[in-house]
Structure formats: structure tokens, C-alpha cells
Amino acid sequence: MVKQTIQIFCRVKPTRLKTGIYSVEEDENTTKSNLEFILPKDSTEGYINNKKESYNFFFQRVFDQQVKQDDVFEHVAQGVVDNVLSGYNGTIFAYGQTGSGKTFTITGGVEKYADRGIIPRALSYMFKKFEEDKDHLYTTEISYLEIYNENGYDLLDPRHEATKLEDLPKVALMEDPDQNIHLRNLSLLPAQNEEEALNHLFLGDTNRMIAETPMNQASTRSHCIFTIHVTSREPGSATIKRSKLHLVDLAGSERVSKSQVGGQLLTEAKYINLSLHFLEQVIVALSEKKRQHIPYRNSMMTSVLRDSLGGNCMTTMIATVAVDKKNLDESISTCRFAQRVAMIKNEATLNEELDPKLMIIRLKKEVQGLKDELALVTGDVRTDQLTQEELERLNELIGIYLADDDLEATLDVGGDTRKIQYCYNFLKKKIKERKEPDEKVETVQHVPQDDGPTLSPTEVQRLREILQQRDNEISILVTMLKKERKRALNAENNVVESARKVQTLVESPPYRKETYSVPKPEPTTRKSRIKDITLLWIQKYFKLNKYMNEKNVEMSAGRQEAFELYKRDYTESEGIVEQKELLKHRYEEAKKLGQEINDSRNENARCSIVQHRAQALLVNEREQATIHAMEDIKARYKVSFNRLKAMKAEIDHLHHLLDKSRVQMQHDFDQWWESQTRNGHATGSLSPRESSLKTGKNALTDLRHGHGDRYAGETVAQRRQGSDANYRYSPGRPPSAPRSEQRKVMSGSSDNPSRPHNIPLTGDKETDADIMAFIKARETLMQQQCKALN
Numbered sequence: 001m002v003k004q005t006i007q008i009f010c011r012v013k014p015t016r017l018k019t020g021i022y023s024v025e026e027d028e029n030t031t032k033s034n035l036e037f038i039l040p041k042d043s044t045e046g047y048i049n050n051k052k053e054s055y056n057f058f059f060q061r062v063f064d065q066q067v068k069q070d071d072v073f074e075h076v077a078q079g080v081v082d083n084v085l086s087g088y089n090g091t092i093f094a095y096g097q098t099g100s101g102k103t104f105t106i107t108g109g110v111e112k113y114a115d116r117g118i119i120p121r122a123l124s125y126m127f128k129k130f131e132e133d134k135d136h137l138y139t140t141e142i143s144y145l146e147i148y149n150e151n152g153y154d155l156l157d158p159r160h161e162a163t164k165l166e167d168l169p170k171v172a173l174m175e176d177p178d179q180n181i182h183l184r185n186l187s188l189l190p191a192q193n194e195e196e197a198l199n200h201l202f203l204g205d206t207n208r209m210i211a212e213t214p215m216n217q218a219s220t221r222s223h224c225i226f227t228i229h230v231t232s233r234e235p236g237s238a239t240i241k242r243s244k245l246h247l248v249d250l251a252g253s254e255r256v257s258k259s260q261v262g263g264q265l266l267t268e269a270k271y272i273n274l275s276l277h278f279l280e281q282v283i284v285a286l287s288e289k290k291r292q293h294i295p296y297r298n299s300m301m302t303s304v305l306r307d308s309l310g311g312n313c314m315t316t317m318i319a320t321v322a323v324d325k326k327n328l329d330e331s332i333s334t335c336r337f338a339q340r341v342a343m344i345k346n347e348a349t350l351n352e353e354l355d356p357k358l359m360i361i362r363l364k365k366e367v368q369g370l371k372d373e374l375a376l377v378t379g380d381v382r383t384d385q386l387t388q389e390e391l392e393r394l395n396e397l398i399g400i401y402l403a404d405d406d407l408e409a410t411l412d413v414g415g416d417t418r419k420i421q422y423c424y425n426f427l428k429k430k431i432k433e434r435k436e437p438d439e440k441v442e443t444v445q446h447v448p449q450d451d452g453p454t455l456s457p458t459e460v461q462r463l464r465e466i467l468q469q470r471d472n473e474i475s476i477l478v479t480m481l482k483k484e485r486k487r488a489l490n491a492e493n494n495v496v497e498s499a500r501k502v503q504t505l506v507e508s509p510p511y512r513k514e515t516y517s518v519p520k521p522e523p524t525t526r527k528s529r530i531k532d533i534t535l536l537w538i539q540k541y542f543k544l545n546k547y548m549n550e551k552n553v554e555m556s557a558g559r560q561e562a563f564e565l566y567k568r569d570y571t572e573s574e575g576i577v578e579q580k581e582l583l584k585h586r587y588e589e590a591k592k593l594g595q596e597i598n599d600s601r602n603e604n605a606r607c608s609i610v611q612h613r614a615q616a617l618l619v620n621e622r623e624q625a626t627i628h629a630m631e632d633i634k635a636r637y638k639v640s641f642n643r644l645k646a647m648k649a650e651i652d653h654l655h656h657l658l659d660k661s662r663v664q665m666q667h668d669f670d671q672w673w674e675s676q677t678r679n680g681h682a683t684g685s686l687s688p689r690e691s692s693l694k695t696g697k698n699a700l701t702d703l704r705h706g707h708g709d710r711y712a713g714e715t716v717a718q719r720r721q722g723s724d725a726n727y728r729y730s731p732g733r734p735p736s737a738p739r740s741e742q743r744k745v746m747s748g749s750s751d752n753p754s755r756p757h758n759i760p761l762t763g764d765k766e767t768d769a770d771i772m773a774f775i776k777a778r779e780t781l782m783q784q785q786c787k788a789l790n
């Protein structure tokens with residue numbers, strides 16, 4: 001058992017502003033880092049005020065603005081992953097206000113491969129370790145849960161076409177009599193290698209993005225728990241270790257009170273923030289050591305993370321903070337929360353258990369081994385029936401035994417239960433015959449025709465007792481035999497059942513609706529795995545395309561045109577162009593590497609003929625040189641192969657980033673369009689559905705982010721990206737506002753501010769220009785008429 005307090009780290013989000021309101025120092029005595037916030041007194045509040053000027057917080061380490069993702073992984077996650085591989089549970093969770101970099105730290109950024117976060121790096125590290133560790137067999141399964149408004153959603157179900165969060169399968173929380181938590185309906189997908197595991201992550205991320213709409217910016221308001229379930233055992237051993245690694249991206253932590261909203265909106269905002277409030281309650285209760293009751297059950301998130309908080313788990317927290325002035329209050333509050341978390345002590349135990357199925361298989365093997373050994377020693381193979389030869393020999397022995405007058409005489413037939421059984425049966429029969437003298441006495445071939453000595457009644461009584469005792473022994477033996485046979489039959493059935501399960505798994509898609517782990521099926525064939533994965537990808541792309549198409553079909557003609565221009569500008573944006581360039585570059589590199597590998601393989605095949613000759617000692621000097629060359633080729637082949645493997649992971653990741661950008665673009669456009677129509681700037685006529693959606697939508701969106709007037713008038717993307725150092729659009733302009741707007745291609749009010757708002761336009765440039773010309777002409781005419789009347 002390992003007793004350990006929760007480890008806390010802090011990460012400062014990069015900012016372009018020179019803040020000067022914080023400093024980071026290493027404390028050499030404690031090897032901890034000190035984060036200090038400096039708040040100069042505000043003279044507007046009067047010279048005499050007791051406000052603190054400096055706030056100090058200690059962390060295991062503070063990652064300042066310039067620290068990169070690989071450093072964060074190495075210091076925060078690597079140790080946790082190592083412990084998970086040794087059989088301990090681990091959790092890493094990110095906590096901080098909206099936009100402070102939680103998702104960036106846990107999942108990664110969308111711009112560069114180097115920005116990938118803890119999850120993809122942990123997967124990569126794990127599978128590398130599996131390959132290196134030849135002493136254990138590992139199996140991995142992945143689950144991805146999203147908790148929004150106290151409801152759990154399965155992000156890894158490829159069968160559901162989600163276009164909103166509610167479309168995803170709901171996950172139910174169950175508790176067994178031992179108070180263990182089970183999540184019903186949460187998919188556990190097996191991952192045989194890094195590629196498969198990353199595909200699961202991408203599938204979950206895509207679902208997460210698609211399910212998010214401008215109405216419901218779930219990512220900010222939901223908690224996401226990505227779990228890697230690892231099972232390991234030594235070959236031939238019945239002991240298995242099961243451990244879990246939870247990687248948690250919590251919802252934005254900003255206080256509801258700050259949003260300064262009221263009425264129904266406040267109630268909703270409070271509801272959204274409730275689970276974080278309960279998390280805080282659990283943390284407070286755990287840090288107050290005398291508290292008996294810890295209110296885990298109050299929310300789904302604390303129930304799921306029960307073990308991670310004060311239980312059987314090694315837990316690490318990353319507090320993410322933004323250090324610009326307007327976010328200082330929230331940053332201090334995040335650090336205070338972290339200090340309380342650091343007081344919680346967990347007791348992690350090694351999760352070892354005996355696998356009953358493996359145990360049976362092992363025992364069966366042992367029995368078979370013993371049988372074989374016995375056969376080897378005795379020189380014969382045992383069956384259930386005694387042979388004729390054995391029967392004759394037994395009859396002979398019984399005859400001698402019965403003929404012996406000595407009461408101490410023994411009948412020794414060895415340890416074979418079949419022979420002992422035969423003797424008992426024989427004697428029983430004999431005694432019965434004595435009791436029924438009328439019946440015909442059956443004689444045994446070699447038993448002398450002798451009535452035997454006349455026995456005294458006491459002697460008879462003693463013999464009867466012995467017989468009774470033997471009878472009892474026989475019936476015990478028979479019962480044991482029956483039980484043994486039944487157990488063997490069950491074990492046989494289990495083997496058949498397992499084989500059937502494996503077959504079903506091979507034939508069905510690679511998901512399963514179970515919360516508990518069942519032993520993993522034998523590895524499916526490579527072909528069927530490839531088929532499964534391809535299916536998953538096709539489903540994913542189909543879903544993505546369907547989502548984009550549906551979105552486009554819904555659009556009015558004007559909106560559609562705006563979207564096309566928006567798309568063009570978006571895809572021309574620096575980040576996406578860079579990603580595409582990089583992808584192209586990587587493809588070329590991969591092609592070259594593939595060619596190199598093929599050449600090495602061919603060369604290798606040619607050289608192996610020489611090697612065969614070498615084995616037969618038929619080599620000459622030239623052939624010797626070829627053999628050395630072959631060693632070189634092999635080494636180069638290995639290097640190229642590993643590089644190609646790494647490149648493939650990078651290419652997959654880049655594809656995923658591009659997918660993400662596509663969905664993000666659709667979201668950004670929707671928000672931008674909404675803000676335009678709300679402000680009466682855009683001119684495309686709205687469909688009835690759009691009009692109805694428009695009402696109250698933006699107010700709700702703002703509220704869902706719990707910012708109220710603090711961010712009043714800004715869209716979510718503005719808020720999130722406006723503070724982002726890498727943000728490529730200037731604040732004050734709509735998010736990703738298309739250059740097309742500047743070019744005034746989107747006919748309408750920006751051209752003609754006097755256009756009455758109630759005139760619907762078609763979205764067709766020429767027609768709209770005609771309509772506007774007509775309206776202008778009519779207005780001029782009316783003005784002239786008014787003047788004439790006056």
C-alpha cells in the first residue's frame with residue numbers, strides 16, 4: 001500500500017500582456033515551487049485598507065508560460081503512468097477557469113502535433129513500455145465519459161449519430177452492495193496498439209465537438225473523463241493486475257456569483273456549476289480529517305472519481321491559471337482550491353487478483369500432467385474399466401484373503417480406487433449371499449468352495465460394523481467422484497462458452513456494453529482487426545460529413561453563400577494552411593521511407609540466400625562482405641520502420657486536427673452568423689427555424705458560460721480565443737470574421753445602413769441588388785412626394 005497526498009502542479013497560460021503581477025520561485029529547501037501573486041493596493045479604495053498585497057501558493061512545480069507540453073508530460077504524467085503499469089490506479093485532473101488551458105493540457109492544442117497533450121502522450125508512452133516489457137502480457141481498454149448537467153454520456157459509441165449531446169447514449173451510475181460504482185452503458189473499447197487507442201480518442205473528441213452547439217457549449221460546462229484500463233499478467237500465472245488511469249478535464253471553475261445574472265438564468269447557471277460545488281464540498285470534507293461522512297454521492301462526477309479522491313488511487317491535480325489582471329481573482333481562487341486538495345491523503349493498493357478461469361485451466365493442466373506422469377511410471381494407460389487380466393488377478397487375491405484364517409490378514413490391491421471399489425463390491429455381494437441362503441450362491445472362479453470358519457456372534461457383529469464403515473466410505477467416495485465429474489463438465493462448458501464469446505466478439509463491432517472487465521478474448525486476427533478499425537473510421541467520417549452536410553442543407557441561400565466564403569477564408573488561415581503543408585510534407589516523407597523499407601526488404605531477401613550458404617560454411621570473402629552488408633540493411637530497416645511508425649501516428653494526429661478544425665469552423669460560423677443576425681448586420685433571409693432559434697439563444701449561450709456581464713456582448717469563441725496568445729483574429733472583430741465581409745460581398749446592410757430591417761433578401765447577389773435599388777428608388781420617390789405635399 002502506498003500512502004500519498006494528492007500531488008499538485010500549476011500551469012500558467014501564456015499571455016501577450018506584460019502583467020508583472022506574479023512571480024515563480026523554486027524553494028530549494030522543500031524542492032517545491034512558489035507562485036506569488038502581487039496585487040498593489042488600489043488608491044481609489046482609500047489609503048487605509050487592509051487588502052492583502054501578496055498571495056503565496058506552493059506547488060510540486062509551477063510550469064511558467066514558456067513550458068512546453070513534453071515537459072509537462074514528463075513531470076506530471078510519466079510517473080503516474082509508470083505506477084498504473086505496476087498495477088496502481090492513477091488520476092490526473094485539470095482544474096481552472098474557462099479558457100485557462102485545461103483541455104490544452106489534458107488533450108492538446110489543435111494547431112500543432114507538438115501541442116498534443118497528456119492523453120495521446122500517455123498512450124504512446126504506455127504502448128512503448130508494453131513493447132519493451134517482455135515479462136508481462138498487457139491488455140488495454142478505453143472508455144470516454146462526458147458529464148453534463150449531472151447526466152453521463154458515452155463518447156465512444158460509434159452506433160449513434162450524434163448531432164447534439166442528448167443523442168449520445170446515456171450512462172447510468174450504479175452502486176453494488178459493496179458500494180463499488182459501476183457505469184452502465186459506458187463502452188469499453190479494446191485497444192491492441194497505440195493506433196487503435198488514438199482512434200478511440202479521436203472518435204470521442206469528434207463526438208464531443210459534434211455534440212456541442214452554440215446553444216450548448218458543453219466543453220466549457222462539462223466534465224470529460226478519459227479512462228485507460230490496463231490488465232497485466234505474467235505468462236502462465238493466474239495472478240492478474242488491473243489498474244485504471246483517469247485523465248480528467250473538468251468544467252470551467254469560475255464562480256456563479258461573479259456572473260451577476262438573475263432569475264431563471266441564475267438558477268440554470270447554478271445548476272451547471274453544482275457539480276464543481278459538490279467537488280469542493282468533498283475536498284473540504286476530506287481535508288478536515290475528523291469528518292466521518294464524505295458527500296461523494298451528491299454528484300455524478302464525485303461518485304465516479306470517488307477512488308481518486310481519498311481512496312485507492314495515486315492522484316495528481318494540475319491547476320491552470322491565467323495571469324492577466326481581469327482573471328486574477330479566479331486564479332487566486334483556483335490556487336486556494338489546489339492548496340486544500342494537497343491536504344488529501346490517498347491510500348493506493350496494488351490491484352492484484354486471481355483469475356478463476358486461468359486457475360481452472362492451470363489445475364486441469366496439472367491433473368493431466370500428473371496422469372501422464374503416472375502412466376509413465378506404471379507403464380500403462382488408465383481407463384475407467386478394469387481389464388480382464390486385472391479382474392482375474394483381483395479375484396485371485398480376494399480368494400487368498402478369504403481363505404486365510406488369520407484375522408489380521410490384509411488384502412492389498414494398491415492405491416487404485418477402481419480395484420478397491422471392486423473388492424468392496426465383491427465382499428458386499430458375498431455377505432448378502434450369506435444372509436439369503438436360499439438363493440443360488442454365485443461362486444467366483446478362483447475362490448475355493450469353502451463356507452469359511454464359523455464365526456462367533458461378536459465377530460459377526462464386528463465384521464458387520466466394518467462393512468457398514470466401508471459402505472459409508474464408498475458412498476463418500478462416490479459422491480466425491482460425482483462432484484469431480486460435474487466440475488470437469490462445467491469447466492468444459494466454460495471453455496466452450498468462452499470460445500463462443502470470442503467468436504461473437506470477432507464477428508461484432510469492437511465495442512461492448514459492460515462496465516466490468518471480462519477476460520479479454522484471444523487476439524483477433526489482424527485482418528478482422530483492420531476491418532473493425534476501418535469500419536470505425538468510415539463511420540466517423542460518414543458521421544462528420546453527414547453532420548456538415550446536414551448543417552449546410554439547413555442553411556438559407558444567403559447563409560450558405562456566407563458559409564462558403566467563410567470556409568474559404570478559414571481554410572486559408574495560417575494554422576490550417578500550415579497543418580496542410582505539414583501533412584503534405586509528412587506524406588512525402590512517409591512515401592520515401594516506405595520505398596526505403598521496401599528496398600531494404602528486397603535487399604535482405606537477396607542476402608539471406610548468402611546467409612544460408614554461410615550457415616553451411618560455404619562462404620567466400622565476397623559473400624562474407626554481403627553478410628555484413630545485410631546486418632547494416634537490417635539495422636537501417638529497423639530504424640526506417642520505427643520512423644515510419646512514428647510518422648504514421650503523426651499523420652493520423654494531423655488528420656484529426658484538420659477534422660477538429662472543420663467542426664470548429666462550423667461552430668465559429670454559426671456563432672458569427674448568429675451575432676450578425678442579432679445585430680441586424682447580415683442580410684440573408686432567415687428560415688423560420690433559424691428565426692425561432694435566434695430568439696433568446698445568445699443570452700442563454702452567455703449564461704451557460706457563467707460569465708454574465710463580465711463578457712457581455714462577446715461570443716464564446718471571442719472570449720476563449722481573444723485571450724489566447726496564439727489567436728489569429730484581433731479582438732473586437734467577430735470570431736474568424738471572413739475577409740469576405742470586408743470585401744462587402746455579402747450584400748446588405750453594411751453597404752446600405754438605411755435598409756429597413758424587415759425587408760427579406762434572397763441571398764442572391766444580383767436579385768438583392770435589384771431589391772435594394774427598388775427600395776432606394778421608392779424611398780427617394782416618397783421623400784420627393786412628401787416635399788411636394790409640404
Ligand SMILES: Nc1ncnc2c1ncn2[C@@H]1O[C@H](COP(=O)(O)OP(=O)(O)OP(=O)(O)O)[C@@H](O)[C@H]1O
Nearest residue numbers: 013097098099100101102103104109219220252724
Ligand atoms: N499553455 C498553452 N500554450 C498555448 N496555448 C494555450 C495554452 N493554454 C491554453 N492555450 C490556448 O488557450 C485556448 C483556451 O484553452 P483551453 O480550451 O484549453 O481552455 P479550457 O480551460 O479547457 O477552457 P474550457 O473550460 O472552456 O474548456 C485554446 O485556444 C488553447 O489552445
